[in-house]
Amino acid sequence: MKTVIYCEHHNGKIKKSSLELLSNAATWGTEVHALALGAPGTLDGLAAELNEYGPHAIHFAEHAGLAHYSSDGFAKVVADAAKSLGAEILLASVSTQTKDFLPRVAVKLDTGMASDCTALTVAGSNVQATRPMYSGKCFASVDFSKAKPVMATIRPNALGMKAKKAGSATATKLATDPGTIRAGVKEVVAKAGAQNKVDLTEAERIVSGGRSLKSSENFKILEDLATTISATVGASRAAVDAGFRPHSDQVGQTGKVVSPSLYMAFGISGAIQHLAGMRSSKLIVAVNTDQNAPIFQKADYGVVADLFEAAPKINEEFKKLLQH
Numbered sequence: 001m002k003t004v005i006y007c008e009h010h011n012g013k014i015k016k017s018s019l020e021l022l023s024n025a026a027t028w029g030t031e032v033h034a035l036a037l038g039a040p041g042t043l044d045g046l047a048a049e050l051n052e053y054g055p056h057a058i059h060f061a062e063h064a065g066l067a068h069y070s071s072d073g074f075a076k077v078v079a080d081a082a083k084s085l086g087a088e089i090l091l092a093s094v095s096t097q098t099k100d101f102l103p104r105v106a107v108k109l110d111t112g113m114a115s116d117c118t119a120l121t122v123a124g125s126n127v128q129a130t131r132p133m134y135s136g137k138c139f140a141s142v143d144f145s146k147a148k149p150v151m152a153t154i155r156p157n158a159l160g161m162k163a164k165k166a167g168s169a170t171a172t173k174l175a176t177d178p179g180t181i182r183a184g185v186k187e188v189v190a191k192a193g194a195q196n197k198v199d200l201t202e203a204e205r206i207v208s209g210g211r212s213l214k215s216s217e218n219f220k221i222l223e224d225l226a227t228t229i230s231a232t233v234g235a236s237r238a239a240v241d242a243g244f245r246p247h248s249d250q251v252g253q254t255g256k257v258v259s260p261s262l263y264m265a266f267g268i269s270g271a272i273q274h275l276a277g278m279r280s281s282k283l284i285v286a287v288n289t290d291q292n293a294p295i296f297q298k299a300d301y302g303v304v305a306d307l308f309e310a311a312p313k314i315n316e317e318f319k320k321l322l323q324h
Helices: 016-025 044-051 071-085 096-108 217-228 237-241 272-278 307-323
Strands: 002-006 031-038 057-062 089-093 114-117 119-123 126-133 138-143 150-154 171-174 205-209 232-235 262-266 283-288 301-304
Touching: 002 016, 002 071, 016 031, 016 044, 016 089, 031 044, 031 071, 044 057, 044 171, 057 071, 071 096, 089 096, 096 114, 096 150, 114 126, 126 150, 205 217, 217 232, 217 307, 232 237, 262 307, 283 307
Parallel strands: 002 031, 002 089, 031 057, 057 171, 089 150, 114 150, 205 232, 205 262, 262 283, 283 301
Antiparallel strands: 119 126, 126 138
16 A cells, blocks of 8 residues: 655644654555655755655655645645555645645545544555544544545644654655646745744644633733643634634634643633534643533533632642652
C-alpha cells in the first residue's frame, strides 16, 4: 500500500499536525510518501524535518503559482501528484486549508473522502476510520472497501504523536502545473506575536473563557494561567461575539474544533455548538457558578465557583507544582 500524506507548512516549518500524521503512518507498514507544495526555492529546508519521521520518499511540488494558497492550484497539483505517485491512500490533517481544497481533490480523483476523523487504523489493505456526526452526538465507522484511493482528513491531536523514526529520503521535484488560478489567498497583515503562538487546533493544552469574563481585559487572568502551563487561550462564541476575543480564538462548531490533552473551560455554560468543538479533548476541566451548566456533563473535573477566584488559585497551584 502506498500512502501519500499532504504536509502543510507555515513560516518555513511543517505543521505539527502533519508531522503527527507522518509519525503514525510510519507504524502502519505501508510505503509512506510526504508531499509538500510551494514556490521554487522555499521547500528545501523542510526535508530534514520530514525525515525525522522516516518517510520512504519526499516530494516537493514547486511552481510560482503556488507561492500563495489557492483552492484551484492546490487541488489540481495534489490530485495530479496522487495520480502520478499511484497513491492508494491520501491523507492530510484537518485545517482551514485542507477543509477548502481536499474535497475538490476527491472530485478530481473520483473518490469519496472521510473528513475530520478522530481515529484511523491501517492494517495491510484494510483501512478503518471513525468520524463524528451530528455535532459529535454519535460516531460513524467508515467503510473504504470500494474507495480508490482512500481519502481522509484527521483531526489534529486525535492520533497522538509517535516516536521519531529517522529517515534519509532525498526530496524529489515533481513536474507541477497548477493550471488556471481564479482566486488566491495572500496574508497581508500578520498579528504581532502570531508566529510564536500555537494554533488552537494543534495545542496540547487550551484554557478557554466565556462571556462571564465580562471584558477582553479580564482574559488576562486566563492568559496568565495559559503562560504557566504552556497553553493556548480559546474562547466561546459568546465571548467572541461580545468582542472579548478575535474569531481566530473561537472554539466550537462555527469556530475551531480541537482535541487537546487538557481543555479548561472558565465561565462557559456548554452549549451544544461549543461542545461539538471540544468534546474529543482527552481531559476536560470546567469552572462555572451554575452547578447545572451542561459543560459539567462532559467534564472530567468540575468546580462550582466564581472563575475570578478559581482561576488565580489554580494558577498558583500549577506554579507550585512546576517548581518541584
